[in-house]
Amino acid sequence: MTFFSKYARFIRTATIGAFVAGTLAACGGGGGNAGTPANGGGGGTTPTTVADLSVVLDRSTVSNSGADTVKVTVTAVDANRAAVGNVPVTFGVDSNAVITPGGTKTDATTGQVTATVSIGADRTNRTITLTVATGSIVKKTTFDVVDSVTGGKVADLSLVLGSASIVNDGSQTGKLTVTSLDANRTAIGGSPVVFAVQDPAGTAFVTAGGVTDASTGQLIATVAIGANHTSRTITITASSGSVSRTVGVNIVPPVTTTPTANDMTLVLDKISIGNTGSDRVTATVTAVDSQRNVVPGIIVAFKVDNGATVAVLNATTNAQGQAVATVTSGADRSNRLITVTATSDTLVRTATFQVTGAKVQGTAVPTLPVAGSTGNRVEFRVSDVNQNPMTFQAITVTAPGLPPASGATDANGAFVYTYTAPTTAGPIDITAVSGGVSGVVTVTVPSSSSTVPPAAAVVVSASLSASPTVVSVNTDVTNNRAELRAIFLAANNAPVKNVRVRFDLNGDVNSIGGTISAGTQLVYSDTNGNAVSNYSPGNRASPTSGVTIRACWDYNDFAAGTCPNAVLTTLTVVSDPLSVSIGTNEEIDVTNPLTYKKKFVILVVDAAGQPKGDVQITPSLDLIGYFKGHWDPVGTVFKQFYDLDTLGNSFPWSLTAPAMCQAEDLNKNGAIDSNEDRNGNGQLDPRKSDASISMSGSTRTDASGQAVLVLEYPRSVAGWVAFSINASAFGVLSPPAVYSGVLPYPGAIVNQVTIDPAFRYSPYGLIRKSTDGAFCTNAN
Incomplete structure (x- = not known):
């Protein structure tokens, strides 16, 4: 048995023994030997020499950030308060905390055992109870998890509006009651509360005191809409330390009497649409009074039948007396009539349109x-x-x-x-x-x-098409295919019937394979001049337009293997992703005050150029070199310079001069090997940790074939490190995508001279010896 197994077994045995002893004692039972010494055996009772447990915490509160822990020191003492060693001790905590014991019994010399308590994954403010036991002696103590910002115990904020809406004529204000609550949802006072208002019009504001009432835990705020009287929704956020809660308030017109219409008309902008499901018909209702004046404010309800869908743009007539809705054919793509019905009070109007295609x-x-x-x-x-x-x-x-x-x-x-x-x-x-x-x-x-009679008319136009032109490979459970359609027309675009057509792969020069549903049989053009078959690919992908379909045709039957006349078309069979690329934009993320972030997009496509989703992306970053130099103000901007010798002469910096100092870690193992620390500064420049690469979100491409990489680095190294990103995609046939450059910086920071850039001086030194080759040999 390993030490760990013995240790785990000992803890488990001690814990179960303590639990049983505690349970028996609670029920009035038990009966261990009260005279057993501290290091003796047997029983679930407290050793006779142990009279008490002293439990000491190194702090009474911890931050809810999760970074702090509480150290617990337990000392077993006898009746004379002398420390007792080798006393088994068990620990327990509640409220989702985590305790890590430093041992299972007190130290033989000091009589002490320690444990560490963390708050676990639960970041709420609360009280945590610690239980320490030996035999029938049980000690409890508590500490508080408090806000990392205010140090308070606010676990939640209750936001109650006096009304969900405020009239927009400026005659009303709103009331918002904020109650600060602890982890037990008990009101606690004296908690600081700040408010933030998000208003599309930018005029609303909140007036309130700074802290919740000491006895009720409440703070009452007044919400005003300001000078803008438009209808809108404003959002109010109340925060106490790290706890924030949000509530929305609707700014609405005053309630007025709903007008009624004497008549209304319903007009459709189309009488027919295609059955794609995306074509729309706009239905417009105009309400009028008895004098045929348009009436605004009339409520209109729209309804459609036969599986159509309706989207109401405005259910109340506008200043022109109009209510508008758009209608689509929905998921049902069959040809049919759709009826639109508009109702306002007792007025009902209908109109119909046709779905075709x-x-x-x-x-x-x-x-x-x-x-x-x-x-x-x-x-x-x-x-x-x-x-x-x-x-x-x-x-x-x-x-x-x-x-x-x-x-x-x-x-x-x-x-x-x-x-x-x-x-x-x-x-x-x-x-x-x-x-x-x-x-x-x-x-x-x-x-x-x-x-079958021969084709009677002279064919003046023969064409062949495939739909779709990009089709996926087939597996044992798929049936992907493309329709092949040959069309034969005579003079004046008249269709030619009974043209004999035989489809084939035109020699299949790329050995892609696949089958044509008609096989080697002749297909006869119909009354519309169409001869139709299907191509089903096998399990091989093709180059772009790598499959050629041939339609051999004639006016009479012809033997297989001959081709009196022919028309061709091409299509692409796709399978695995083919290519991966990397690129970026002109932006740099400056959210973090210590680092810059540069995002790169990875794009994966197949042979047809279509995006491939769910492809695993694996990025790597190589820092290939570094530069020496400094930035100095020149007029109203900073410019980059370098010193090429020891005389203090400075020259303008460019990508071609000075030469880059090659990275010293030649074998990329992170250790200083022989002849690697060329500049003698006791480290490898540039440091591997000078920049990092990570995926933003998923490590797989999305439905658009894209994934995002984030390059992050300290601001002080921007402009001084050359890098290369390598992004490989699992299953992609082409080589990995590579992007190389120098760690970028925001242009705004050098287009002024009032604040020094963090990267003003190269962290790798200022002077490059004119005699140096690829490697720099001085650390200055």
Whole structure:
């Protein structure tokens, strides 16, 4: 058993023994041997030689900052108040404090044992009770956790408004009652309270005394709105030391009689919108009286149906007598009518608009199914006005003589209908209904004499597109794909039907792979001149525009492997993040009076240039050198100089002159190795701790592919240390991003001469020997 295990076991045994003895004593039980000496064994009773425990704290209060601790000294004494050694002692604290005993029994010589108490993670002001016990002797004492600013015991402030609002005509003031409370929520007086007001108009103010009442713990403040009579919300913050509480007060118009309208009109700015969900219709209600004069102050309620959403811009008519709301189609992207209803008292007006743009298109593979053949497919795709897939839309497919099917479109807006071809020759219209529209695909079961007629018109325009042009790789559980659409037009943009199209990867020169849903089957253009298929990538990513799709076409059927005519398009298959970059802006954070902070943004993208989120970023910082010199006032500004020799001659400083002194820690191990302390000052310059690098917030990129680094350094080294930041991203194929420079300083501090910059003199010396090479050999 290790020493630690024995020690832990001893504490545990002593604690349990003390607990049992205390419990029995409280219940009137017990019965240990009262004559056992201090270092004897047995029983849960107090050794006969121990008559009392003396508990002494080194302080009666600690700051709620968490930086302070209380030292507890316990002395076991006999009836003659002589110290007794080897007495087992247990400790306990309440109120979320933490105690660390210095031992489990008193010292054999001094009869003492110590412990350290910290306030733990709880930063509230409160009273902490310490319990010390040996056998049946239990001693308690307390100390207070007080405010780190005022030294008071205020744990909370209760803010009660006389009214939640103040009339904005200047006739009223508000009453705010502040009560200072301790950790037990008991009012305590004599606590200093200060107020701060946040007012958009900048005129509101608070009048109050400086401390809470000694008996009631209350302080009554008066809130006035000042000269600005606009309606707004002001925020009042009351603070006592480190405890702050905030309350809001609404500045509102006086209550007036609500007017009524004799009539109102409802006008929509559009009669139809696309089904993207982002298009809006503005609904304007105008209220008038019996003389057709506009009436302000009329309350209007708006309502919409069929899954639409309404955002009311102003529910009360303005000076022009108008109330306005905007309406969108909501999450439902089906084609439909939406009715807007406006109501004011007994007046009701309605108006309707149309949502359009949903389309159902299908591709049959094959177009000419063999009679009685199985596994024939028609893939329907439901899309919105912008050709974006309408996912998880209900869809129903019917065809004469074939069984119906219903379900929902997938994540690509697609639904596949599989059927067995009838044995009777002839055309079959397969109809899909989804999103309030229908689409029809005609397949023909050929007879011995029937064929699909050739394309009749001359194609003057053939094009091929992929949507989207960037698609992710597939895994075992994904089905990412891009729609391929070839369009054939004759003169006057007339669509050409029955153009034969066969899609392929044009040789797949980058070996990206993937499949085309139509395979090697011919696809026939429909009545709109469209021939449609889909490309599904494999598990390999491509370069930008690294996948080429070819659509071979002709007016009649043509053999696989031949390509009478062709149109091409490209797309990009993305997977892992590809590149990481680092950059910054012109700002320097001067919030901390001792340091400067410079922020850098890390950006990670994939092969298509799209941001990659949730990528782990690992930064590192290297201080590659330092400079010597000083700043002197020249006219109205400070300028940087350097001394190149021992004669006191100064020269203007630049990045090319003087030369940088190379960092002395050549192997980056932080230790002074042979031939490293070149300037002989007993340390390695620049010190590794002269600057630090950290992540701001998460160590992973956000949804925009960004993460933020913070470079922090003492103000005294700004302008004198050269640095290099290296930021690597897990899984990124390109090298890490690198940013190099000299620790920057705010321009404002050198564009004046009344205050010396903290970095006026280089901490690494003023003089660089003209004979020095890459390393500086003097410490002056």
